[in-house]
Each structure stands twice: as structure tokens, then as C-alpha cells.
Amino acid sequence: MIYDAIIIGGGAAGLFCAIEAGKRRKKVLVIEHNAEVGRKIIISGGGRCNFTNIHTRAENFLSQNAHFCKSALAGYTPQDFVELVTKHKIAFYEKKLGQLFCRDSSRQIVDMLVTECRKARVAVMTGCRVHDVWWRDGFEVETDHGVFAAEKLVVACGGLSFPKIGASDLGYRIATQFGLKIVETRASLVALVLAGEKFGELAGVSIDSRVTAGKQSFRENILFTHRGLSGPAILQTSNYWRRDEPVTINLLPDADVRALIAAKRDSRQTLANFLGNLLPQRFADAITEKKFANKPLNQLSNLEIEKIEQTISAWRVRFSETEGYDRAEVTLGGVSTAELSSKTMESKKRPHLYFIGEVVDVTGWLGGYNFQWAWSSGHAAGNAL
Numbered sequence: 509m510i511y512d513a514i515i516i517g518g519g520a521a522g523l524f525c526a527i528e529a530g531k532r533r534k535k536v537l538v539i540e541h542n543a544e545v546g547r548k549i550i551i552s553g554g555g556r557c558n559f560t561n562i563h564t565r566a567e568n569f570l571s572q573n574a575h576f577c578k579s580a581l582a583g584y585t586p587q588d589f590v591e592l593v594t595k596h597k598i599a600f601y602e603k604k605l606g607q608l609f610c611r612d613s614s615r616q617i618v619d620m621l622v623t624e625c626r627k628a629r630v631a632v633m634t635g636c637r638v639h640d641v642w643w644r645d646g647f648e649v650e651t652d653h654g655v656f657a658a659e660k661l662v663v664a665c666g667g668l669s670f671p672k673i674g675a676s677d678l679g680y681r682i683a684t685q686f687g688l689k690i691v692e693t694r695a696s697l698v699a700l701v702l703a704g705e706k707f708g709e710l711a712g713v714s715i716d717s718r719v720t721a722g723k724q725s726f727r728e729n730i731l732f733t734h735r736g737l738s739g740p741a742i743l744q745t746s747n748y749w750r751r752d753e754p755v756t757i758n759l760l761p762d763a764d765v766r767a768l769i770a771a772k773r774d775s776r777q778t779l780a781n782f783l784g785n786l787l788p789q790r791f792a793d794a795i796t797e798k799k800f801a802n803k804p805l806n807q808l809s810n811l812e813i814e815k816i817e818q819t820i821s822a823w824r825v826r827f828s829e830t831e832g833y834d835r836a837e838v839t840l841g842g843v844s845t846a847e848l849s850s851k852t853m854e855s856k857k858r859p860h861l862y863f864i865g866e867v868v869d870v871t872g873w874l875g876g877y878n879f880q881w882a883w884s885s886g887h888a889a890g891n892a893l
């Protein structure tokens with residue numbers, strides 16, 4: 509065995525783990541089936557990679573064990589990553605809500621990771637697919653380019669989202685093979701498909717809203733699509749959405765619609781024009797046509813005003829499904845945290861087997877949290893190899 513550890517997956521978590529282990533003079537091999545490492549980093553954040561969130565806390569993650577991520581996040585913080593980015597002279601900015609983006613290109617993050625890998629003497633093999641793994645006095649990994657062996661194995665091959673850039677189910681297969689439990693997976697941070705009436709004619713219209721699913725609310729834009737809704741508030745909600753529960757949308761979170769109509773009780777302005785002053789006119793026209801009568805305000809009955817308020821301030825929508833893994837930013841669920849040490853990410857059942865990054869049942873909100881989990885969990889495992 510010429511390697512101390514093999515890391516499957518040259519994404520954010522795998523590369524970061526390799527760097528930390530390499531710095532500690534461990535001989536590590538990263539195996540990546542794409543022709544280049546970090547493809548997801550390159551396409552992330554609209555090409556500018558939202559690489560962390562300075563407000564990262566355990567509350568920003570979903571997992572069956574809400575405390576699991578705490579130790580790794582404390583061991584390698586957003587500030588630590590910011591220092592690394594600064595050391596590499598990568599210009600960045602805070603877009604909103606603590607979200608840090610590269611000013612120029614997400615490729616700079618990949619270049620930084622590759623440079624750090626070189627400095628740490630990490631071996632990286634690209635264009636090499638892992639097919640199978642077994643244990644025989646150590647781990648053996650069967651690939652396109654033969655069988656590689658190492659005492660330790662790190663599974664960093666991500667989740668199921670964006671299969672067109674290399675996502676595979678290998679991580680879950682390895683976990684199952686070695687007897688680890690998987691928390692059911694689902695596409696998340698993804699647009700949702702409306703169950704009933706669609707608003708295809710409104711595709712492209714965006715509205716600053718408060719969206720609530722269960723106990724969780726998000727105040728950001730929603731975006732109408734041909735089949736349903738998207739936009740940051742909906743992507744955030746998709747983490748919490750359950751098929752049989754409606755989602756409530758307040759389309760005017762800063763206004764009291766009933767009071768606004770009451771103030772114009774004598775007005776002959778039509779409802780569509782009135783709503784068009786508060787919301788995008790295309791939306792005001794469509795919702796008035798579908799749900800109300802386009803009367804002058806002075807002719808609206810109390811019942812009608814009640815319905816308008818309900819629809820605008822507490823619109824209850826049902827979604828039938830998500831737009832699926834092809835469009836999802838992440839996979840919810842994954843290798844159960846009950847199976848892993850929160851300090852090292854090592855399997856409790858299978859010594860020397862580690863799981864990091866998105867393949868683990870730790871899913872962040874939209875806004876840089878998922879990359880921070882990749883860096884932090886990679887760092888925890890890299891220091892334990």
C-alpha cells in the first residue's frame with residue numbers, strides 16, 4: 509500500500525480533506541471520475557461560488573441530529589476559510605445575509621484548492637471512476653485504472669444532485685455495503701411544482717415574499733416558473749417542504765392589505781390597478797382574473813375584501829413534487845450521522861472508513877452553508893487520517 513488514505517471524490521469536501529491530511533504528511537490519493545476536479549464548485553453561485561456564510565450556525569443545517577455538525581463547524585469556521593481565500597488574494601464580497609461570493613470567478617476557488625493540494629503533495633487522479641470497494645486487510649478500490657489500496661478510505665463523492673456533472677450513488681452504496689444506515693434522500697434546494705392551478709403565464713415574475721412551511725419562514729423573492737415556483741425563498745422552503753402539507757406565502761409581508769383597501773373605500777380604482785401598485789402588474793392582473801372580480805374598490809363587499817386579504821397575505825399553495833435531482837442544488841438526507849463520529853467523521857462500526865460533505869445527512873440552507881459544511885467536515889476527517 510503506497511497510500512495512507514484514498515479519498516473518493518475530488519469535490520469540495522474531498523479536496524479539502526486531502527489538503528489537511530497532506531499537510532500532516534499523510535500520503536493521500538484523490539480519485540475523481542470527471543476530467544477535472546471541482547466541477548460543482550465551478551458552476552456554483554452563478555459562476556461566482558458562494559463559498560461560505562459568515563453567519564453559519566448549526567441552526568442553518570438540517571439533519572436527524574441537529575447537534576452533529578457543531579464540532580466540525582467549530583473546528584474549521586467560515587473565518588478560517590476567509591483567511592485562506594484572502595491568503596490566495598481572491599477578491600470576494602458579501603452579496604446579502606452573510607453570503608460571501610468570489611468577485612471574479614468560482615474557478616479561483618478550484619485553483620486555490622489545486623494549489624494547496626500540490627503544496628501538500630496530494631496525488632490527484634482525474635478521469636478515473638470508482639466502481640467498487642472492498643476490505644481485505646485494508647481498503648481496496650476498483651477503478652477504471654486498476655485497483656488501489658490504502659489503510660483508510662474517505663467517501664466524499666457527494667449526493668445525487670446534478671448527475672450531468674458527475675453525481676453518483678456510490679457513496680450511499682458503500683455505506684450500505686458496510687452496514688451503515690441511510691436517512692432517506694430527496695432532491696432539495698430546488699424549485700417546486702404546483703399541485704393544482706399553474707401560473708405559467710407569470711413565468712419570470714418575481715415577488716419579495718415571506719414563505720412559511722411548518723415552523724420555518726423565509727423572507728426573500730419567489731419566482732414564478734412554467735410549472736410552479738422557484739426563487740431563493742422557495743429553494744429555502746424546499747428543505748422543509750412535506751408533500752401533504754401546504755406552504756403559506758405572504759406576498760406583501762410589509763403591508764396590511766385590508767387596511768390599504770379600507771383607506772380607499774370610496775375609490776373607483778379597479779382592484780387590478782390597486783394591486784398593481786403594490787405587486788408586479790402581470791401578477792395583479794392574473795390573480796384578479798383567476799380569483800376575484802375586477803371591481804372598483806368602492807364596490808367590494810366585506811367577504812370579497814376578506815378573500816383578497818387571505819389570498820395576498822396568506823396564500824396557501826400545495827406542491828406535488830420537486831423539479832428533481834437534475835435541477836436540485838443538494839441532496840437532503842444521506843449517511844446517518846448516528847453512524848459517524850462528529851469529531852472525525854469516521855464510521856463507528858467500521859474503523860478507518862470516513863464519510864464527509866454532502867453524502868452525509870447534513871444539509872445546509874441556501875447561502876454558502878453547504879460549502880462550509882464541505883470544508884469543515886473535510887477538515888475534521890483530514891486531521892484524523
Ligand SMILES: Cc1cc2nc3c(=O)[nH]c(=O)nc-3n(C[C@H](O)[C@H](O)[C@H](O)COP(=O)(O)OP(=O)(O)OC[C@H]3O[C@@H](n4cnc5c(N)ncnc54)[C@H](O)[C@@H]3O)c2cc1C
Nearest residue numbers: 517519520521541552553558638666674865866876878879
Ligand atoms: C448548481 C449548483 C450550485 C450550487 N451553489 C452553491 C453555492 O453557491 N454555495 C454552496 O454552499 N453550495 C452550493 N451548491 C451545493 C454544493 O455545490 C455542494 O453541497 C458541495 O459541492 C458538496 O461537496 P461534496 O464534495 O460533498 O460533493 P461534490 O462537490 O458533489 O463532489 C463529489 C465528487 O465526487 C465525484 N464522484 C462521484 N461519483 C464518483 C465515482 N464513482 N468515482 C469517482 N468520482 C466520483 C463527483 O464527480 C464529484 O466531483 C450548489 C450546487 C449546485 C448543483
